[in-house]
Amino acid sequence: MAPTNQAAWLTKAGTPLEVSDAPLPTAGPGELVVKNAAVAINPLDCHMQDHGVFVQQWPSVFGCDVAGEVYEAGEGVQSFKKGDRVIGHAINLVSGRPQDGAYALYTVIPANKAAILPDTISFTDGVVVPFALEAAVCALSLKVPGVAMPGVATPALALPYPSLEDVPASGKTLVIYGGSSAVGSMTTQIATATGINVISVAGKHNFDFSKRCGATQVFDHKDPLVVEKVIEAVGISEFIGIFDVVATPETYAHDLAIFAKLGGGHLASVHPPPPDLPANVTGGMIFAVNDIATPVWEEYVTPALKAGKLQCLPPPTVVGKGLEHINEALKKCKAGLKNTVEEVRPVMPPLSAVEKQRPQISGIFTPYNYRPNTPPYTSSWLWSKYAEFNLKHFDCQRLMFVSF
Missing domain, CATH: 3.40.50.720 (NAD(P)-binding Rossmann-like Domain)
Structure with a gap:
């Protein structure tokens, strides 16, 4: 029997994320589906929640960093198999697809943006690396x-x-x-x-x-x-x-x-x-x-982690266990608490009328360039949104984590 997936959905800019059911994703060619054990919160995620920056499809599931086990490897993937411990970079930022966002129990990531996580490194430590x-x-x-x-x-x-x-x-x-x-x-x-x-x-x-x-x-x-x-x-x-x-x-x-x-x-x-x-x-x-980072993912990350040449820094702080803690983690990120992690466990709230009508997710991968469907934010608008926040958080650009 296939597992049940859930995600933390953003339905409207400036609102809390809502945890509810999500389609269980499948791995396309060159992709992995990761059963997440930990996800990281980045300052960019705060801007996406508050202003809808870079959101291409509503409702949205975002987040960039995942650590967990491979649930499925897609066609052509030879370096990973089901059960492998991995870290990886989720690319909803460019694809716009909800299944490519980290804030879910299962996330699709490109295989060339993933690496085997050594057994000696915990998921909550490893998840600081990808983004x-x-x-x-x-x-x-x-x-x-x-x-x-x-x-x-x-x-x-x-x-x-x-x-x-x-x-x-x-x-x-x-x-x-x-x-x-x-x-x-x-x-x-x-x-x-x-x-x-x-x-x-x-x-x-x-x-x-x-x-x-x-x-x-x-x-x-x-x-x-x-x-x-x-x-x-x-x-x-x-x-x-x-x-x-x-x-x-x-x-x-x-x-x-x-x-x-x-x-x-x-x-x-x-x-x-x-x-x-x-x-x-x-x-x-x-x-x-x-x-440009593919050779580093494929040839450097795992052996460098094993040798201690690449360290999982800054050390994370776990906000909580479960997708329901991501809103708390985002709030703490905005408030300036450093290096927070969240572990995720499934929760099963009743579906709202809107959620019951949510369509199945589908989408076409967008190349790694400027997203054509992204609203026309100007550089000055983005700068005005980022500047005050980043000056406040001078030493804590990576702030929160959640584990599953």
Whole structure:
């Protein structure tokens, strides 16, 4: 007998998610169906709930990070089988399909965005990896600019993939603003595994954590001399640029001051970069769903986790067990509690009249580019929604988790 699936549905922007039945998904070619054991909450999820940002189909099931067991492997999938412990990146953000959202008991993910999770690592630890990993690789390794959203390019730093071997120092330096966040700490790990020297800007209380991730020097974002200290720390090394994981007017002002002294470079950010960048600064906004990360998923993640070269950081905090705790996790994410996880158990509330009429889910996969059905949000509108939130959450870009 087939299992019963449930999901946390967003029926309207600005409303709580509603837990109810969902169709049990099937794995298409190159896909996995994962029976989720833990899912992670990202700040982007808060914006999707509050404003419907990037929602393509109502009602919607979103969420990016899953950890669990393979329930079904689709045609052509050879690296995974039923029962394998995996982590993976759910891509509802680009596909728009509810079955591709993490906030469900069963989720469809691309097999090339999944990796075997070693038995020594718990699901709640492993689930911190997927979205942050793909964001880091997109920030560092794209060779040709793509499109993050209309009028906003992706960065193209063209840095090498991380290596399982110890690599010599490259003599190149990257500054990560928000280095103790989930994406910042993951990018620090990935960059240092390529031989890049990382200078981190973080909260003073996270200095040791940033160094644990591989940063050679860390500076307090509240220090009035932070710009001068970063410039001095770069020294005579080859300055690549800045990955701004906070991306607010305040941090962009610091970025531009650093570029002015160091002769320009690349600015990668999680939001649209400021307009009218100097000619010697190439700016881009990452979009953390891209096949550039496929070799890292397939060849690096599992052996790096086994060897301890890739760490599941920041450590998660479990909000609760069950889909019904995702609303609580989203609230705590907005409030600023760090690194929260939620474990999920099925609940069986009575179906409302609307839910009883919900159609079966079907959809066509959308390529990894700008989503044509997404409402025409402007970069300035998105920035205005993100900026205040991210400044408040300077050191906690990955906040909450739920386990199943």
